[in-house]
Amino acid sequence: MNIYLLQIVNGIGIGMLYFLLAVGLSIVFGLLRFVNFAHGAFFLLGAYLCFQLGELGMSFWWTLLAAPLTVGAFAWLVEKFVLRHIYQLPHHFHILFTVGLALVLQEAVISYWGPLGNNISPPDLLQGVIVAGDFVYPKYRLFVIAFTAVMALLLWWLLEGTRLGSIVRAGSESTEMVGLLGLNIDRIFSLVFALGAATAGLAGALAGPIRGVEPFMGVEALGIAFVVVVIGGLGSFFGALAGGILVGVLQSLMSTIWSEGAHLMIYIAMAAVMLLRPNGLFGRAS
Amino acid sequence: MKNLVHFRFTLLVIAAVLILPLSLGSGTLATEVLIFALAALGCNLLLGYTGLMSFGQGIFLGIGSYAGGLSLLHWHLPLLPALFCAMLAGALVALLVGWFSIRQRGSYFVMLTLAFAQMFYFLAYTMKDITGGDNGLLNIPRPDLALFGHRLMATGSPWQYYAFVAVLFVATFWLLQRVVDSVFGRTLLAIRDNETRAAAVGYDVTRFKLAAFVISGAVTGLAGGLHAMMTGIAPLSNIEYHASESILIMTVIGGTGNLFASVLGAAFYVLIGNWLSSLWPRWLMLLGFLLIGVSLYMHKGLYGLTQSLLQKLRRRTVVEAAQINRNPAKEEQS
Numbered sequence: 001m002n003i004y005l006l007q008i009v010n011g012i013g014i015g016m017l018y019f020l021l022a023v024g025l026s027i028v029f030g031l032l033r034f035v036n037f038a039h040g041a042f043f044l045l046g047a048y049l050c051f052q053l054g055e056l057g058m059s060f061w062w063t064l065l066a067a068p069l070t071v072g073a074f075a076w077l078v079e080k081f082v083l084r085h086i087y088q089l090p091h092h093f094h095i096l097f098t099v100g101l102a103l104v105l106q107e108a109v110i111s112y113w114g115p116l117g118n119n120i121s122p123p124d125l126l127q128g129v130i131v132a133g134d135f136v137y138p139k140y141r142l143f144v145i146a147f148t149a150v151m152a153l154l155l156w157w158l159l160e161g162t163r164l165g166s167i168v169r170a171g172s173e174s175t176e177m178v179g180l181l182g183l184n185i186d187r188i189f190s191l192v193f194a195l196g197a198a199t200a201g202l203a204g205a206l207a208g209p210i211r212g213v214e215p216f217m218g219v220e221a222l223g224i225a226f227v228v229v230v231i232g233g234l235g236s237f238f239g240a241l242a243g244g245i246l247v248g249v250l251q252s253l254m255s256t257i258w259s260e261g262a263h264l265m266i267y268i269a270m271a272a273v274m275l276l277r278p279n280g281l282f283g284r285a286s
Numbered sequence: 287m288k289n290l291v292h293f294r295f296t297l298l299v300i301a302a303v304l305i306l307p308l309s310l311g312s313g314t315l316a317t318e319v320l321i322f323a324l325a326a327l328g329c330n331l332l333l334g335y336t337g338l339m340s341f342g343q344g345i346f347l348g349i350g351s352y353a354g355g356l357s358l359l360h361w362h363l364p365l366l367p368a369l370f371c372a373m374l375a376g377a378l379v380a381l382l383v384g385w386f387s388i389r390q391r392g393s394y395f396v397m398l399t400l401a402f403a404q405m406f407y408f409l410a411y412t413m414k415d416i417t418g419g420d421n422g423l424l425n426i427p428r429p430d431l432a433l434f435g436h437r438l439m440a441t442g443s444p445w446q447y448y449a450f451v452a453v454l455f456v457a458t459f460w461l462l463q464r465v466v467d468s469v470f471g472r473t474l475l476a477i478r479d480n481e482t483r484a485a486a487v488g489y490d491v492t493r494f495k496l497a498a499f500v501i502s503g504a505v506t507g508l509a510g511g512l513h514a515m516m517t518g519i520a521p522l523s524n525i526e527y528h529a530s531e532s533i534l535i536m537t538v539i540g541g542t543g544n545l546f547a548s549v550l551g552a553a554f555y556v557l558i559g560n561w562l563s564s565l566w567p568r569w570l571m572l573l574g575f576l577l578i579g580v581s582l583y584m585h586k587g588l589y590g591l592t593q594s595l596l597q598k599l600r601r602r603t604v605v606e607a608a609q610i611n612r613n614p615a616k617e618e619q620s
Contacts, residue, residue: 035393086582091392092339093581096538099531100577107571219527223404226397234394260412267405271386274398278389 002134007252013141015248016148017210021203021221022228023155023240024196030172030235031192034091037098039200040222041105046071046201047208047217048109051120060123064205071201076194083193084186102218110215117214144206151202152241159237168192172235200225227270233283242281295546299459302549303452310557313444314516319556320448320455321512326536326548327462328505333534334542335466336498337478342383342399343533345406346376346503348525350510352410355423355520365429365441369454369511376507377500379406384499388492391481403530410525422521426514441515451512458505463545465501474498506533535573538580541587550588 025039049067054060078101086093121127122140129136159165167188171178179185204221211217228247232239247266254262273281306316325347332338353375357363363371387398410417418424431439431450441447465471476484477491485491514520523529532555540551555573562569584591 029393033393035397082578082582089581089585092333092396093585095339095393095396096581097578099534100574100581103531103574103577104571105574107568107574111568111571223401223527226401227404230394230397230401234397261408264405264408264412267401267408270401271405274386274389 003256004253005135006137007256008249009137009145010141011249011252012245013145013248014210014252015245016145016152017203017207017244018224018228018248019241019244020148020151020199020206022225022232022244023152023237024199025225026229026232026235026237026240027159027168028193028196029229031168031175032087032189034094035098036193036196037095037222038101038105039098039196039225040218040220041102042071042075042197042200043204043207043221043225044109044213044215044218045074045105046204047120047213048113048204049201050205050208051118051213052113054120060209064202067205068198068202071204072194072198075197076190079190079193084189102222106215106218113213113215115215117212119212120208122209140209144210147206151199155199156237164188164191224266227266229280230270231273231280233280236280236282239280239282295463295544296456296460298546299549300456302553303456306452306553307445307448313448315556315560317444317448317451317512317516319553320451321509321516322533322536322556323549323552324455324458324509324512325506325533326540326552327459327545328502328509329533329537330540330542330545330548331462331466331474331498331502331505333537334544334547335471335474335478336495337481338388338495338498339396339534340387340399340499340502341396341530341534342387342403342406343502343506344525344527344529344531345383345403346380346506347510347513347529347533348406348410348520348522349379350376350507351514351520351524352417352423352510353507354511355426355514356416358426358429358515359423365431365450365515366433368429368515369508372511372514373504373508376510377504379507380499380503381496384496384503388495388499400527400530403525403527407522407525407527410522417520417522420522422519422523423514424519426518426520428515428518447516451516454508454512458508459545459549462501462505466545470494470497535577539576539587541589541591543586544589547587547589550592554588 021039021043024042025036028034028036028039046067049070050060050063053063053066058066083094083097086097122143126140126143129138130142157165159168167178167183171185171188175185178188200221204217207217224247228240228243230243231246232241232243247269250269251262251266254265258265277283303320306319307313310316325343328346329340329343332340350372354368354372357368357371383399383402387395387402390398411419413419428441428447430437430441439446439450441450466474473484473489473494476487477489477494481491510520510524513524536551536555537548538551539554540549541547559569559573562572580587586593
């Protein structure tokens with residue numbers, strides 16, 4: 001019994017990371033109407049920046065701020081100088097562009113940091129485990145759950161409670177209308193793309209101490225982010241949250257029951273959801 | 287003459303198949319070009335003719351290699367039946383994947399095919415008893431070509447195998463060219479250009495897309511089977527994300543909407559890749575930049591580039607001819 005409870009809590013922790021990873025993809029799609037295939041590469045970049053800054057002596061807490069900001073700034077530049085000029089092309093050119101970008105980033109990571117993985121150790125404060133009765137749990141993972149929950153609340157507030165959020169939501173309905181209202185839609189596009197990349201970078205930085213860093217984690221992350229948004233519904237905040245936790249818990253539980261099939265299972269879950277609700281759990285009918 | 291124009295692409299492919307041995311020193315490399323050209327043809331049928339960007343072509347390549355390899359290893363099938371198994375497996379899996387994916391359009395479809403590619407990767411990884419897991423299937427034999435027990439042709443050496451693959455490739459290309467030139471192919475183009483209108487005219491869009499998917503899966507499965515026989519192994523990497531990505535990149539770099547373009551794309555990818563990877567192991571970065579360049583400036587790929595260059599050349603020749611004609615006249619006036 002205890003092992004299953006542990007795995008469920010574990011799964012929620014991983015699931016919150018998956019949420020953070022997928023929500024950026026989802027928001028970017030909602031506003032910009034294209035799927036960012038470089039999203040996994042932003043995750044990868046976040047993790048490696050966290051690793052590198054740690055090696056340079058920066059404290060983990062600062063890397064949690066610096067890594068996503070750097071990834072976000074990079075994405076902002078990419079959007080501003082390149083992506084913006086191909087919005088009017090058919091969607092598969094957006095995909096090609098981002099696939100090319102992901103390839104460049106992945107190879108850049110390998111040529112700088114080498115093809116082998118590295119470990120990131122969690123900060124001293126979060127090392128070790130918490131013991132509560134017969135419940136033993138790593139401190140760092142508890143921190144991840146709490147931290148991502150705060151981030152989720154912040155993002156939700158940003159989207160639901162601020163002016164920027166209402167513009168983004170209006171933009172998802174009709175960008176032309178928002179533009180006609182005199183709002184600078186170009187600036188909002190850049191901002192949202194940067195925000196999406198930064199959340200992926202943050203997820204990467206948080207995932208580092210759990211799974212280490214290796215150059216192909218971006219591809220895996222991209223696959224998982226897709227599953228999460230397919231399950232939850234593309235463009236939906238709560239879909240990403242529900243999908244992320246569902247996938248995390250499922251993967252975590254499966255790893256005790258049938259460890260080799262843990263990854264396989266989440267894709268089977270995706271197929272099952274698609275059969276029952278083709279637009280995802282929280283998706284709107286298209 | 288009219289017939290020659292009609293068959294111009296098949297003739298081009300025959301020329302390409304003859305040029306490869308003359309210009310390359312390695313039979314294996316030449317065979318690899320043709321095998322990946324087959325896979326790119328399958329991808330192009332979807333992307334260029336049906337408007338479906340599939341990130342799942344690696345599934346069919348991998349399944350084809352496994353099916354071909356297993357039927358040779360365990361059932362000891364002759365060459366052609368083993369390849370038929372690979373094709374059939376590719377077609378059946380494409381039916382399954384297609385049935386799920388084509389209900390969605392645009393970006394959603396692309397994401398689904400990629401998610402399915404990941405699913406089949408983990409499936410192959412998990413079923414170690416059948417697929418060999420990380421190691422893949424090893425020691426796959428390559429039987430000689432035989433028909434009803436009569437040995438027709440040896441396939442032992444790389445160039446012998448190349449000859450066999452080349453004949454098969456030309457035949458497949460010709461068949462696919464017929465498919466895209468048929469009413470069926472024209473309907474696919476109509477779906478690509480305007481799906482809603484095609485549906486409104488009365489075509490069962492979903493069924494046409496599914497049929498295209500199945501044909502694409504069969505061709506790619508065949509490529510997988512041929513690849514397994516060429517290398518003697520059916521590796522896990524054939525079903526990986528990277529395989530799907532490579533096939534898509536070849537197709538796009540060659541150019542979409544023309545089958546011969548895929549031959550160009552595959553040849554470019556395999557040959558340049560082979561050359562560059564010996565110079566610099568991180569050559570994929572250059573490929574990434576190339577892909578960015580294609581998506582920004584070169585939407586019709588290598589084929590489109592060649593076409594516009596030829597057009598420019600032709601126009602210049604016409605202009606030059608006109609100038610030559612005009613100049614004597616000027617001289618006379620002065």
